Amino acid sequence: MVELVLFIIFALAALLGAVTTVWARNAIYSALGLMLTLFSVAVFYVSNGAHFVAAVQVIVYAGAVMTLFLFVIMLIGVDRTEDRRENLPVQRPMALGLLALFGAAVLVAGRFTWVTGPGGGTGAEGTVENLGNELFRRWVLPFELTALLLIIAAVGTIALGLFRRGESQPGDGEDAA
Amino acid sequence: MTVTPGWYMALAAVLFVIGASGLLLRRNALVMFMSVELMLNAANLSFVAAGRELGILDGQVAVFFVMVVAAAEVVVGLAIIVTVFRRRATASVDELSGLKG
Numbered sequence: 001m002v003e004l005v006l007f008i009i010f011a012l013a014a015l016l017g018a019v020t021t022v023w024a025r026n027a028i029y030s031a032l033g034l035m036l037t038l039f040s041v042a043v044f045y046v047s048n049g050a051h052f053v054a055a056v057q058v059i060v061y062a063g064a065v066m067t068l069f070l071f072v073i074m075l076i077g078v079d080r081t082e083d084r085r086e087n088l089p090v091q092r093p094m095a096l097g098l099l100a101l102f103g104a105a106v107l108v109a110g111r112f113t114w115v116t117g118p119g120g121g122t123g124a125e126g127t128v129e130n131l132g133n134e135l136f137r138r139w140v141l142p143f144e145l146t147a148l149l150l151i152i153a154a155v156g157t158i159a160l161g162l163f164r165r166g167e168s169q170p171g172d173g174e175d176a177a
Numbered sequence: 178m179t180v181t182p183g184w185y186m187a188l189a190a191v192l193f194v195i196g197a198s199g200l201l202l203r204r205n206a207l208v209m210f211m212s213v214e215l216m217l218n219a220a221n222l223s224f225v226a227a228g229r230e231l232g233i234l235d236g237q238v239a240v241f242f243v244m245v246v247a248a249a250e251v252v253v254g255l256a257i258i259v260t261v262f263r264r265r266a267t268a269s270v271d272e273l274s275g276l277k278g
Contacts, residue, residue, distance in 0.1 A: 003179070003180045004179070004180055007180045007184060007185075011188050014188065014192060015188075015191065015192070015195070018191075018192050018195040018196065018215055019195060021195075021196075021199060021208070021211050021212065021215055022195055022196070022198055022199035022202070022203065022208070022212060022215075027205060027207050027208060030207070030208050030211055031211065034211045034214060034215060037192070037215060037218065038218060041218050041221070041222055044185060044188075044222055044225070045222075045225055047180075048182070048185065048225045048226060048228075048229045049229060050225045050228075050229075050236075050237045050240070052237070053225065053237050053240050053241065053244075056241070056244060057221075057244070060244055060248060061214075061218070061244070061247075064248070065214070065247075065248060065251050068251060068252070068255055069207070069210075069211065069251075069255070072207065072255045072258060072259060073207060075259060075262075076207065076258070076259070076262050076268050091201075091202075092202065095198065095201035095202055096198075098201070099194055099197060099198050099201070102194060102197065103190070103191075103194050106190040106193075106194070107187075107190070126234065126237045130234055131234060131237060131238070131241070134234045134235075134237075134238050135238060135241065139238055139242075142242060146242060146245040146246070149245070149246065149249050150245065150248075150249055152249075153249035153250075153252050153253050154252070156253055156256070157252050157253055157256040160253075160256040160257060160259075160260050161256060161259075161260070163260070
């Protein structure tokens with residue numbers, strides 16, 4: 001019963017946040033809507049027994065990633081509202097048609113599998129201990145690879161930030177590496 | 178009336194479709210990027226719901242890895258957006274037609 005009430009409230013919040021993200025003219029409102037959706041998804045994680053993942057969601061996504069987004073929005077300029085004229089003539093009808101098709105496909109696929117099944121099981125508890133056992137026993141190599149990935153991303157970002165306007169870019173003729 | 182994992186999956190599907198519509202219909206690179214994050218979160222939610230249905234932790238481990246990759250992707254993507262903005266003074270993807278020929 002509690003879960004049902006929580007689901008209804010936060011599903012509405014998540015949908016509102018998602019629609020705001022897509023629809024808002026101002027990028028700041030988009031970011032705030034996305035934050036609302038991220039928090040709602042964290043609540044869903046908790047009610048599915050994924051406590052650690054919920055904590056990571058709030059800290060990493062709603063904290064770090066959204067802060068980064070807000071930084072970049074402020075950097076690029078908040079008051080640039082885009083005009084909504086579409087240059088490609090068939091883009092919007094085709095996009096809406098594709099979305100309708102995709103939504104129908106998802107709903108049809110949902111009827112085949114266990115979407116309507118009994119469910120309701122609590123599943124495995126996603127405590128730090130359980131998740132750590134899983135992560136550092138079975139998934140050690142992928143875990144280390146994510147460390148490598150993060151280093152590559154950090155180095156790539158620094159490299160992107162180093163090139164100023166007017167300087168030679170890598171691939172502009174000379175080797176600027 | 179219990180909330181089955183199927184409900185979460187249906188919600189995840191709706192969130193994914195909304196994110197995909199943002200990616201298709203908006204032209205501000207930042208908003209498109211946020212739509213990608215929305216789609217990633219929808220996928221994560223369905224991972225967790227499926228893990229609960231099956232009673233295993235693999236779904237949550239998958240979510241963990243998706244989060245790490247998404248964080249790296251956000252860092253690089255935002256750096257690219259800022260770099261493009263410094264060179265072209267626009268964040269609209271329609272004006273970035275330098276490869277059009």
